[in-house]
Amino acid sequence: MATAEKFVGGGVPRKEDPKLVTGQATFVESITLPDMLHVAVARSPFGSAQINNVDLSAARTAPGVVATFSGEDLADEWAAGLPMAWPVTEDIRIPDHWPVTKDVARYVGDAVAVVVATSPSAAKDAVELIEVDYEVQTAVVDIPSALADDAPRVHESMESNECYTWTHANGDIDAAFAKADIVITENYVQPRLIPSAMEPRAVVVQPVPAAGDFTVWSTTQIPHVAKVLFSLTLGIPEAQMRVIAPDVGGGFGSKLNVYAEEVLCIALARRLGKPMKWVADRSEGYLATIHGRDQLQEIELAATSDGTILGYRVKLLANMGAYLQLVAPGVPLLGGFLYCGTYGGEAYHFECTGVFTNTTPVDAYRGAGRPEATYAIERAIEALALEVGVDAVEIRKRNFLPAGENVPSPAGLAFDSTNYEENLDKALEVLDYEATKAEQADRLSQGSTKLLGIGFSTYVEMCGLAPSQVLASLNYGAGGWDAATVRMLPTGQAEVVTGSSPHGQGHVTSWSQIAADALGIDYQDVTVLHGDTHVAPHGMNTYGSRSLSVAGVAVNQACNRVVDKAKTLAAHVLEVSPDDLEFEDGKFSVKGVPDRVQSIQEMAYAAWTAHNLPEGTEPGLEAHCVFDPPNFTFPFGSHVCVVEVDTETGAVELLRYVAVDDCGTIINPVIVEGQVHGGIVQGVAAALFEEATYAEDGTLETSSMINYLVPSAAEFPSFELDRTVTPSTSNPMGVKGIGEAGTIGSTPAVINAIVNALGHLGITDIAMPAKPERVWQAIQDANGDAS
Amino acid sequence: MKPISVNVNGFQHEADVEPRTLLVHFLREQIGLTGTNIGCDTSSCGACTVLMNGRSVKACTVLAVQADGQSITTVEGLAENGEWHAVQRAFHEAHGLQCGFCTPGMMMASVSYLKENPSPSEGEVRLALEGNLCRCTGYHNIVKAVLTAAEEMADASAG
Numbered sequence: 001m002a003t004a005e006k007f008v009g010g011g012v013p014r015k016e017d018p019k020l021v022t023g024q025a026t027f028v029e030s031i032t033l034p035d036m037l038h039v040a041v042a043r044s045p046f047g048s049a050q051i052n053n054v055d056l057s058a059a060r061t062a063p064g065v066v067a068t069f070s071g072e073d074l075a076d077e078w079a080a081g082l083p084m085a086w087p088v089t090e091d092i093r094i095p096d097h098w099p100v101t102k103d104v105a106r107y108v109g110d111a112v113a114v115v116v117a118t119s120p121s122a123a124k125d126a127v128e129l130i131e132v133d134y135e136v137q138t139a140v141v142d143i144p145s146a147l148a149d150d151a152p153r154v155h156e157s158m159e160s161n162e163c164y165t166w167t168h169a170n171g172d173i174d175a176a177f178a179k180a181d182i183v184i185t186e187n188y189v190q191p192r193l194i195p196s197a198m199e200p201r202a203v204v205v206q207p208v209p210a211a212g213d214f215t216v217w218s219t220t221q222i223p224h225v226a227k228v229l230f231s232l233t234l235g236i237p238e239a240q241m242r243v244i245a246p247d248v249g250g251g252f253g254s255k256l257n258v259y260a261e262e263v264l265c266i267a268l269a270r271r272l273g274k275p276m277k278w279v280a281d282r283s284e285g286y287l288a289t290i291h292g293r294d295q296l297q298e299i300e301l302a303a304t305s306d307g308t309i310l311g312y313r314v315k316l317l318a319n320m321g322a323y324l325q326l327v328a329p330g331v332p333l334l335g336g337f338l339y340c341g342t343y344g345g346e347a348y349h350f351e352c353t354g355v356f357t358n359t360t361p362v363d364a365y366r367g368a369g370r371p372e373a374t375y376a377i378e379r380a381i382e383a384l385a386l387e388v389g390v391d392a393v394e395i396r397k398r399n400f401l402p403a404g405e406n407v408p409s410p411a412g413l414a415f416d417s418t419n420y421e422e423n424l425d426k427a428l429e430v431l432d433y434e435a436t437k438a439e440q441a442d443r444l445s446q447g448s449t450k451l452l453g454i455g456f457s458t459y460v461e462m463c464g465l466a467p468s469q470v471l472a473s474l475n476y477g478a479g480g481w482d483a484a485t486v487r488m489l490p491t492g493q494a495e496v497v498t499g500s501s502p503h504g505q506g507h508v509t510s511w512s513q514i515a516a517d518a519l520g521i522d523y524q525d526v527t528v529l530h531g532d533t534h535v536a537p538h539g540m541n542t543y544g545s546r547s548l549s550v551a552g553v554a555v556n557q558a559c560n561r562v563v564d565k566a567k568t569l570a571a572h573v574l575e576v577s578p579d580d581l582e583f584e585d586g587k588f589s590v591k592g593v594p595d596r597v598q599s600i601q602e603m604a605y606a607a608w609t610a611h612n613l614p615e616g617t618e619p620g621l622e623a624h625c626v627f628d629p630p631n632f633t634f635p636f637g638s639h640v641c642v643v644e645v646d647t648e649t650g651a652v653e654l655l656r657y658v659a660v661d662d663c664g665t666i667i668n669p670v671i672v673e674g675q676v677h678g679g680i681v682q683g684v685a686a687a688l689f690e691e692a693t694y695a696e697d698g699t700l701e702t703s704s705m706i707n708y709l710v711p712s713a714a715e716f717p718s719f720e721l722d723r724t725v726t727p728s729t730s731n732p733m734g735v736k737g738i739g740e741a742g743t744i745g746s747t748p749a750v751i752n753a754i755v756n757a758l759g760h761l762g763i764t765d766i767a768m769p770a771k772p773e774r775v776w777q778a779i780q781d782a783n784g785d786a787s
Numbered sequence: 788m789k790p791i792s793v794n795v796n797g798f799q800h801e802a803d804v805e806p807r808t809l810l811v812h813f814l815r816e817q818i819g820l821t822g823t824n825i826g827c828d829t830s831s832c833g834a835c836t837v838l839m840n841g842r843s844v845k846a847c848t849v850l851a852v853q854a855d856g857q858s859i860t861t862v863e864g865l866a867e868n869g870e871w872h873a874v875q876r877a878f879h880e881a882h883g884l885q886c887g888f889c890t891p892g893m894m895m896a897s898v899s900y901l902k903e904n905p906s907p908s909e910g911e912v913r914l915a916l917e918g919n920l921c922r923c924t925g926y927h928n929i930v931k932a933v934l935t936a937a938e939e940m941a942d943a944s945a946g
């Protein structure tokens with residue numbers, strides 16, 4: 001019997017879990033092929049150096065070594081350099097980026113040579129024997145020094161270290177500032193972060209030399225996109241390339257790329273005719289996998305005397321690192337429309353300059369541009385509140401965009417659906433704002449050394465990358481659609497083939513829920529196939545919180561098409577018109593004659609045997625859908641955090657964390673909450689713990705998990721989550737993305753809370769990460785000023 | 788090469804290993820048990836956690852030769868007679884995993900800890916798992932899973 005229960009909206013336990021909790025998953029590192037060789041990469045220890053000579057002779061004769069190559073030796077392998085798909089301006093400077101550099105090393109970690117050996121340890125040991133004659137140059141590792149007049153250039157051939165300048169304006173910004181009673185100017189630093197997915201990157205390549213075919217298993221978020229780009233980089237016909245993302249252990253943007261080691265392993269497999277494998281050590285990954293953030297922000301708000309914002313002016317400097325990885329220049333643009341947050345106003349001006357430095361390339365890390373934008377506006381609005389002399393909640397309510405659909409934002413976008421005030425009120429209720437404020441006042445008046453701070457962040461973000469035409473107007477190099485094929489199997493189960501490529505998000509579960517409801521079959525009868533370009537040939541993959549609102553919607557629509565076809569078959573069998581049928585719980589019944597019934601499973605069988613089909617109907621019960629939404633989705637929410645600041649040590653403890661998010665219609669509340677939990681921790685980590693730093697010579701000081709502080713369970717409380725549900729108008733399901741919202745919303749809430757705890761001392765800012773010594777120092781300085 | 792004899796998940800394995808071979812590499816590459824993951828090279832992440840004589844160890848900090856004569860349990864050996872361990876069930880039911888990469892280590896650490904402290908508080912669980920990093924879940928549901936497992940195990944032994 002088809003179940004009457006609806007799966008969408010229920011927290012069904014995940015289908016992904018059984019293999020993962022029993023050790024039966026297939027991560028790339030676990031893939032071993034007969035006759036497989038192992039690749040290790042020699043990397044520059046210098047931030048900037050001329051390479052005079054690469055001596056591979058000792059490495060080549062080391063035990064187990066099969067071959068060694070310098071960048072020069074491999075020059076003929078490349079039909080093009082490593083791809084960059086988002087040239088944001090006409091005059092952007094795009095440097096050559098070879099998988100193995102030839103004459104100059106531009107960051108610590110830049111690949112200078114490779115070893116192929118019979119075991120990973122033989123390959124790594126031989127790397128130590130490579131002698132590179134480096135002529136060390138002065139490195140530039142931060143934005144100000146890279147922009148100095150006499151700065152050494154990261155790319156000799158360029159006139160400066162500026163990569164591009166992109167502007168976006170809406171309304172008359174000068175007029176807005178001219179009539180303002182108040183102008184707030186704030187400067188913030190977005191530290192560099194390391195995404196730190198728990199699974200280090202890895203790649204395995206199997207060539208079939210006689211056929212010219214290649215199968216690539218990679219720890220990637222984007223098997224389909226990568227397939228196209230591998231093909232272009234290597235000059236291998238796309239049809240001969242198969243890319244598989246098996247089980248992938250987290251990404252957060254760090255696996256949304258085409259990396260040197262991936263194309264290297266393909267090139268080496270082509271050259272040597274044998275399977276190749278490369279696995280990053282964590283420390284190697286920290287050098288050679290993209291970093292995130294690293295921006296300097298100036299934000300100005302023009303406001304009336306009661307705190308109503310008129311205009312937003314933003315100047316941003318964004319560190320690109322030494323080369324441009326896949327979407328790096330576009331990351332600041334994704335934030336470039338959101339420096340007005342959830343608030344109104346009449347004018348907006350945003351300018352961003354990308355800057356080259358001798359550091360690991362920076363690219364999309366969870367939130368990609370939107371956490372930075374949200375941080376700036378959510379901090380700046382609190383500065384405005386102080387200036388106007390109103391509460392953090394009041395200033396927000398005075399400026400919120402109205403609740404509604406397709407609401408125009410000051411930056412010129414149309415927000416699909418908004419409901420900010422009700423959402424914030426819910427968070428205040430969960431928090432019990434008045435009681436928390438009272439306790440805060442008590443502690444302060446009693447002279448406690450453990451002060452409370454309450455911090456807000458009422459964010460909106462844009463995701464679901466998304467309408468292909470809008471992406472084209474931003475010069476993005478790919479579409480924003482995604483694809484699904486749904487087929488009923490003759491035995492009554494359904495196969496869903498999706499273009500998304502999950503790596504922790506639970507698409508197999510959520511897509512099963514969607515398909516089960518749409519087809520009226522059991523959740524267990526749905527199988528979801530993904531992540532293998534031979535099995536799921538069409539897809540734009542998983543990043544930018546796009547999977548549900550694009551690929552998930554495609555699944556739903558393909559299911560609807562399957563039902564439509566099944567209906568014509570049922571009508572044929574029942575000898576009625578399709579219009580006379582109703583469909584419920586997987587059954588087609590004649591209206592008013594409930595016992596004249598055909599199930600969708602029976603129609604699947606009938607379509608397979610094809611013995612009795614209506615005239616002109618093809619056999620099979622299958623449909624394909626490519627969905628390209630008309631707009632982004634704009635999830636929003638209110639995050640409130642309560643911290644306890646120890647004024648004697650500067651230690652900050654998170655006492656409570658309330659998050660009320662709105663991602664429209666919910667498919668699986670348990671998965672949604674999981675995404676929010678994980679997002680919060682990454683965002684809080686940026687506020688309190690994590691920061692990648694470079695020494696002046698270009699050495700990454702935080703080069704391992706010992707000195708880059710990925711927080712553990714001990715640093716957090718459990719979170720208090722609630723939600724409002726305001727369906728999106730960007731897709732027929734009303735869904736929005738939730739993968740990045742937690743990270744986007746949380747960081748400013750934490751810093752706002754710390755500043756709120758110390759406001760009575762006149763402290764108005766604490767740089768991230770707010771480590772105890774920083775907080776303590778700010779308190780000392782404030783006390784010094786006061787005395 | 789050094790000969791060792793290790794009991795893994797109830798099976799005795801005789802093997803010759805290089806003295807520098809880490810237990811985690813021995814398990815993954817020599818015995819072919821790939822459920823134990825490697826997340827770092829600084830003993831920081833706990834992805835490689837297994838049980839040695841019932842107590843959790845990071846298999847990247849133990850040499851294979853140190854496991855000679857010992858008994859090791861990996862994630863593949865956690866279920867008994869096809870029946871999942873309470874900790875496995877709880878991780879599944881409480882959505883204590885997303886990508887699942889940290890999960891084997893996280894569960895082994897939890898199993899070991901619950902033997903030491905069968906009825907921990909939330910705060911104790913958080914401290915006990917300090918050596919195991921997860922980048923996906925924000926720990927919220929991992930902690931919930933461990934507390935649920937503790938309750939279930941208490942109920943089972945009471946019943």
Ligand code: FES
Nearest residue numbers: 826827832833847
């Ligand atoms: S692999 Fe990270 S602690 Fe063992």
Ligand code: FES
Nearest residue numbers: 885889921922923
């Ligand atoms: S579930 Fe992905 S690292 Fe823990």
